[in-house]
Amino acid sequence: ESEEAGTKAEEVFAQLEDWLLECRSLSLLEAAPNGRTLCAVMDAWAQSRGLGAAERVMAILEVAIDRQKKLCEQGSTSDRTLVVIKPDVIMFNTAILAWVTSGKGQYGAEKAEQVLQLMTSLQESGELGARDDNDEDDTGLAPNTRSFTLLVNAWAETEARLRSGKGAERAEQILEDMTKRYLERGEDVMPNTLTFTACIKAWSKSFHNPQYAVRAQGVFDKMADLYRETKNDEIKPNAWSANTLISAWANSRDSDSAERAEAVLERIKEFCQPDVYTYNSVIDAYAKKNDTKKALAVFEELESSPTLQPDIVSYNTMLGAWSKDKWNRGETQALLDRMIADGVVKPDRVSYSCVITACAYNKNPSQNNALVVSKLLQRMLQEYREGNDRVKPDVITFTSAINAAANANGDAKVKREALKFAIATLEQMKQSNDLDNPNHITYGAMMKACCRLCEGTERIRLLDGVFQQSRDDSMVSQMVLDLFLRNMPIQVLEKYKLAGSRQPDVPKSWYAKVFPNDKPSWIK
Numbered sequence: 001e002s003e004e005a006g007t008k009a010e011e012v013f014a015q016l017e018d019w020l021l022e023c024r025s026l027s028l029l030e031a032a033p034n035g036r037t038l039c040a041v042m043d044a045w046a047q048s049r050g051l052g053a054a055e056r057v058m059a060i061l062e063v064a065i066d067r068q069k070k071l072c073e074q075g076s077t078s079d080r081t082l083v084v085i086k087p088d089v090i091m092f093n094t095a096i097l098a099w100v101t102s103g104k105g106q107y108g109a110e111k112a113e114q115v116l117q118l119m120t121s122l123q124e125s126g127e128l129g130a131r132d133d134n135d136e137d138d139t140g141l142a143p144n145t146r147s148f149t150l151l152v153n154a155w156a157e158t159e160a161r162l163r164s165g166k167g168a169e170r171a172e173q174i175l176e177d178m179t180k181r182y183l184e185r186g187e188d189v190m191p192n193t194l195t196f197t198a199c200i201k202a203w204s205k206s207f208h209n210p211q212y213a214v215r216a217q218g219v220f221d222k223m224a225d226l227y228r229e230t231k232n233d234e235i236k237p238n239a240w241s242a243n244t245l246i247s248a249w250a251n252s253r254d255s256d257s258a259e260r261a262e263a264v265l266e267r268i269k270e271f272c273q274p275d276v277y278t279y280n281s282v283i284d285a286y287a288k289k290n291d292t293k294k295a296l297a298v299f300e301e302l303e304s305s306p307t308l309q310p311d312i313v314s315y316n317t318m319l320g321a322w323s324k325d326k327w328n329r330g331e332t333q334a335l336l337d338r339m340i341a342d343g344v345v346k347p348d349r350v351s352y353s354c355v356i357t358a359c360a361y362n363k364n365p366s367q368n369n370a371l372v373v374s375k376l377l378q379r380m381l382q383e384y385r386e387g388n389d390r391v392k393p394d395v396i397t398f399t400s401a402i403n404a405a406a407n408a409n410g411d412a413k414v415k416r417e418a419l420k421f422a423i424a425t426l427e428q429m430k431q432s433n434d435l436d437n438p439n440h441i442t443y444g445a446m447m448k449a450c451c452r453l454c455e456g457t458e459r460i461r462l463l464d465g466v467f468q469q470s471r472d473d474s475m476v477s478q479m480v481l482d483l484f485l486r487n488m489p490i491q492v493l494e495k496y497k498l499a500g501s502r503q504p505d506v507p508k509s510w511y512a513k514v515f516p517n518d519k520p521s522w523i524k
Helices: 002-025 035-048 053-077 089-100 105-125 145-162 166-185 193-204 212-230 239-251 257-268 276-288 292-303 312-323 330-342 349-360 369-385 395-406 412-431 440-453 456-472 478-487 490-495
Strands: none
Touching (some): 035 053, 105 145, 145 166, 145 193, 193 212, 257 276, 257 292, 276 292, 369 412, 395 412, 440 478
């Protein structure tokens, strides 16, 4: 890659030289290639993020450095037909950006750091000549805030890949070095909101470190303290930095993580207006702790805001929280009905699926879960057929609906209707050309429905039919096989060569789509 990049760099300079000669012949020196021209070429490669893009940017920079060195050494005797463009901080920052966006993880971050070290070395040695204070295009070689911020981002991206803590540690070290340079030496490397937020992001991805949310909080606190000390708006915490920190707390396993997330919400109000994402992240934090009461309190605060309103994520997060709360599952239906009635935020597939999931586990004997789910599913399908792709049911929706039918409470009539609904739902999936096909979980839910909703010869007939379909679709899972083995008479099991063993040896074709690579442990 480096050899090809070098060749491409020479080609770029050859084209620039042709351009320069043409400008000279036409006496149009103001149109001659300059530093901005070369920066545009380098930036195009950096932004392309293609294979070898970072190497090509570096090769161009290295040619520019080499030519500038020769010019400084030879002076007026240098070859004037060559394009010599003095590298500056903008070109070096472009090279750092190329490595940050290269997708090469730690290697890219280390190469980006080497570019910064090279820039510092060339500045200190003076090999490329002194900065021309009378030339506004000569930005010099001193690393600036963008240089270090890009480097912090590089290590943040590394942490997102490795999640080992190394990237986050290095990002914070660079941030601390910037702060020290700015406060103690007066250098033009003041960390800004972007720098701090990139470091917070690095820690928010460091899941292997049990203190990752605490470390992210520490960086946020330093930003707030530095802002109070300097009163510089470029360091002021904003909704983005708060949202990044709240997400870290939302994913934390600390017992008080949700409360810490809400504390960030309250604290950011000192600096700026929280946005909808801020509230959604706190609702999500409480939802993950199964604290629907506090999640609802934050949701209602958002609803009462004079400047903000809940969006689809707000509603779906609240619906998802209630769907897992065995004491408040009925609230999902009420909130969905309110969404439909208000018409401001229209329900999507996730909204309906949360309510269907809640119905699947609702133990209220007075509610016909299968009937409720049937109406919801029909509404989804009707809206989808009318052109609303956002409510198109997927395999999870259909499977949850069948599971709701399997858990139906009530008398024989209610169970009969639930069974009919489950059978019709499975057939609809199989026969439709534009809906998801059943998977092994769907077949497991259908077999559970057969076991719970009917008896005797009907149960045997239905279980046999569902098992054959799952076998033909290569979707036999452990649940499907176990239910079949436990509920079928010996003569039926003999037909499939499954009699006499709780761990039978079955053909791979039966489970190939469930376990495409390895043979599962529950098969002999």
